[in-house]
Amino acid sequence: MKWEVVIGLEVHTQLTTSSKIFSPASTAFGAEPNTQTAVVDIALPGALPVMNRAAVDKAIQFGLAIGARVNRKSVFARKNYFYPDLPKGYQISQFELPIVEGGQIAINVDGVEKVINLTRAHLEEDAGKSLHGDYHGATGIDLNRAGTPLLEIVSEPEMRSAAEAVAYAKALYSLVTWIGICDGNMQEGSFRCDVNVSVRPEGQAEFGTRREIKNLNSFRFIEQAIRAEVQWQIETIEDGGKIEQATVLFDPDTGETRMMRSKEDAHDYRYFPDPDLPPLVIDEDWIERVRNALPELPHDMQQRFERQYGIPAYDAVTLTASKALAGYYEATVAAGADAKLASNWIMGDISATLNREEQDITACPVSAAALAALIGRIADKTINNKTAKDVLKKMWESGDSTDAIIERDGLKQESDSGAIEAIVLEVIAANPKSVEEYRAGKEKALNSLVGQVMKASRGKADPAVALELLKQKLA
Amino acid sequence: MSLSLDDVKRIARLSRIAVTDDELAATQTQLNRIFGLIEEMRAVDTTGIEPMSHAQDVVLRLRDDAATAPNRREAFQAVAPAVEDGLYLVPKVIE
Numbered sequence: 001m002k003w004e005v006v007i008g009l010e011v012h013t014q015l016t017t018s019s020k021i022f023s024p025a026s027t028a029f030g031a032e033p034n035t036q037t038a039v040v041d042i043a044l045p046g047a048l049p050v051m052n053r054a055a056v057d058k059a060i061q062f063g064l065a066i067g068a069r070v071n072r073k074s075v076f077a078r079k080n081y082f083y084p085d086l087p088k089g090y091q092i093s094q095f096e097l098p099i100v101e102g103g104q105i106a107i108n109v110d111g112v113e114k115v116i117n118l119t120r121a122h123l124e125e126d127a128g129k130s131l132h133g134d135y136h137g138a139t140g141i142d143l144n145r146a147g148t149p150l151l152e153i154v155s156e157p158e159m160r161s162a163a164e165a166v167a168y169a170k171a172l173y174s175l176v177t178w179i180g181i182c183d184g185n186m187q188e189g190s191f192r193c194d195v196n197v198s199v200r201p202e203g204q205a206e207f208g209t210r211r212e213i214k215n216l217n218s219f220r221f222i223e224q225a226i227r228a229e230v231q232w233q234i235e236t237i238e239d240g241g242k243i244e245q246a247t248v249l250f251d252p253d254t255g256e257t258r259m260m261r262s263k264e265d266a267h268d269y270r271y272f273p274d275p276d277l278p279p280l281v282i283d284e285d286w287i288e289r290v291r292n293a294l295p296e297l298p299h300d301m302q303q304r305f306e307r308q309y310g311i312p313a314y315d316a317v318t319l320t321a322s323k324a325l326a327g328y329y330e331a332t333v334a335a336g337a338d339a340k341l342a343s344n345w346i347m348g349d350i351s352a353t354l355n356r357e358e359q360d361i362t363a364c365p366v367s368a369a370a371l372a373a374l375i376g377r378i379a380d381k382t383i384n385n386k387t388a389k390d391v392l393k394k395m396w397e398s399g400d401s402t403d404a405i406i407e408r409d410g411l412k413q414e415s416d417s418g419a420i421e422a423i424v425l426e427v428i429a430a431n432p433k434s435v436e437e438y439r440a441g442k443e444k445a446l447n448s449l450v451g452q453v454m455k456a457s458r459g460k461a462d463p464a465v466a467l468e469l470l471k472q473k474l475a
Numbered sequence: 476m477s478l479s480l481d482d483v484k485r486i487a488r489l490s491r492i493a494v495t496d497d498e499l500a501a502t503q504t505q506l507n508r509i510f511g512l513i514e515e516m517r518a519v520d521t522t523g524i525e526p527m528s529h530a531q532d533v534v535l536r537l538r539d540d541a542a543t544a545p546n547r548r549e550a551f552q553a554v555a556p557a558v559e560d561g562l563y564l565v566p567k568v569i570e
Contacts, residue, residue, distance in 0.1 A: 026542035033561035038544040054540035140562030
C-alpha cells in the first residue's frame with residue numbers, strides 16, 4: 001500500500017526583548033540560576049503581570065510579514081497544569097483569540113514552490129527549567145527562563161514529507177531572524193519545534209491518528225525524527241496495529257521516537273480568559289507604524305534578485321537564506337562583479353569554505369569588494385577559473401588582494417596565442433594516442449589534450465584559447 | 476449537564492485538591508448546583524452580543540521593554556523550604 005505522510009508544525013520562537021513578557025526581569029541567557037526573576041516570575045501571591053509592549057510589536061511584525069490577520073483585539077488565557085517549573089500552576093497563553101491568525105509561508109523543495117498556510121501565532125510565556133542533577137534525589141528549579149516571551153507559530157497540516165517540513169522550518173527560521181524578532185540561537189532554545197505526524201493510505205480524505213514529537217531543536221533532528229516516526233507508524237499499521245494519539249520524544253542517539261504521554265494521561269488544560277489581563281487592543285496606527293518599518297522580506301527579495309540580476313530562482317532562494325548573505329551578494333555586485341558569477345562564487349567556494357569552518361557570512365575574511373575584484377580578474381581573463389579558486393584560498397588565508405597574489409605568484413593567465421601555440425605543438429607531439437583517438441572521432445580525447453596544455457603551462461593558459469588552437473592544429 | 480462521581484475525582488486530581496471519599500458526594504452536589512446556575516444563564520438569548528473576555532470594560536495596559544528588576548534571589552529564597560546552588564529544590568520529577 002502507498003502511504004501519504006501528513007505533517008504540521010508548532011514552533012516556539014523566543015522573542016528578542018530585553019525584559020520578560022509580564023515582568024521587568026532580564027531575559028539574557030546564561031545567568032546564574034534564579035538571579036533574573038521578579039515577583040511575577042516566581043508567582044508570589046498578589047503579583048500581577050504587566051504586558052511588555054515590545055513583545056506585542058514583534059508579534060505584529062510577524063503577522064504582517066506572513067500576510068496574516070493581526071487581530072485588533074486578542075485575549076490572554078490561563079493554560080492550567082502542574083509542574084514545578086511553572087510556579088503559578090498555569091501558563092499565560094492565548095487560546096480563543098490569538099494575536100495573529102492565518103498567513104502563509106512559501107517553501108521550495110527541489111525547485112518546486114509550495115505555499116504552507118498558517119493557522120495562528122499567539123503570545124505566551126516560557127516556563128522555567130528543571131535540572132535533574134545530583135540534588136539528593138530532588139529536582140533543581142531555575143526560573144530565569146520563566147516568563148520569557150514566546151510566539152508560538154502553528155501551521156496547518158499541509159506538509160507531505162520530512163523534506164517539506166524541514167523546508168518550512170528553515171523558511172520560518174529565516175523569516176523570524178530576518179525581521180529580527182528572534183535571535184535564532186537553536187542551542188539556547190530560541191527556536192523549538194513540535195512536529196505532528198500522521199500517515200494515511202494515499203487517496204484517503206480523512207487524516208490518520210497523529211502523534212506529536214516534542215521539542216526538536218535542530219533541522220537535522222526534525223528530519224531524522226519524522227523519518228523514524230513515519231516508518232514506525234507505517235510498520236505498526238501494516239503489522240495490524242493501531243496508532244494511538246500520543247506525545248513522543250526523539251532520541252538522537254538511537255534515532256528512534258519513544259512515548260512520553262499517551263492520550264489517557266494527556267493534559268486537560270482547562271483554558272479560561274486570565275482575569276489579570278484585560279483584552280489586548282491594537283489600533284490601526286500601531287499596525288501602520290510596524291508595516292512601514294518592516295524590511296524587504298526574503299520572498300520579495302528573491303523575486304527582485306531574479307528580476308534585477310537575472311539569476312535563476314534557485315540562486316535567489318539560496319542567496320536570501322539570511323539578510324547578511326543577501327547583503328554580501330548585493331555588495332559584491334555593486335562593487336562591479338558579474339551578477340551570475342558572483343552568485344556562483346558565493347554559493348560555491350565561499351559557502352563551502354564557511355561551512356567547513358562552521359562560520360557564517362558575517363565572519364568571511366574576504367570582503368564583498370575583494371571578491372568582486374577577483375571575479376573582475378576572471379571576467380577580463382587575467383586568470384582562469386581554476387587559478388581563481390587558488391587565489392581565493394590565498395586571499396582567505398592572507399587577506400591579500402587578488403592583484404597582489406596574481407603578481408606575487410606569477411599567475412597571470414597566458415592568452416597570447418603565440419606562447420600557447422608552442423605548448424600546443426609540444427603536447428600534440430607527446431600524445432600521439434590521444435591525437436589519433438580525436439582524429440578517429442572521439443571528442444573526449446580533446447579534453448585530455450587541453451588538460452595536458454593546462455598542465456604544461458602550469459595552469460596559466462587560457463583554456464578557451466588552448467582548445468581553439470588544438471582544434472586548428474588537428475583539423 | 477451533571478457530573479458523575481468519577482468526573483469529580485478527575486477534576487479534583489487535575490486541580491491537585493485532596494477530596495476524601497466522604498467529601499465526594501457533597502462536592503458533587505455543590506458542583507452540580509453551579510452547573511445548574513450555568514444552565515440557567517445559557518438559557519438567556521445572547522444572539523448578536525459580543526462575548527466578554529473580561530469582567531470590566533478596560534484594555535490591557537502595556538509597559539516599555541526595560542529590564543529593570545534587581546536580583547533579589549537571596550530574599551526570594553529565604554522563604555523557600557530547600558535551595559542549593561541557587562536552585563529551588565522540589566521533590567524529584569521525571570516526565
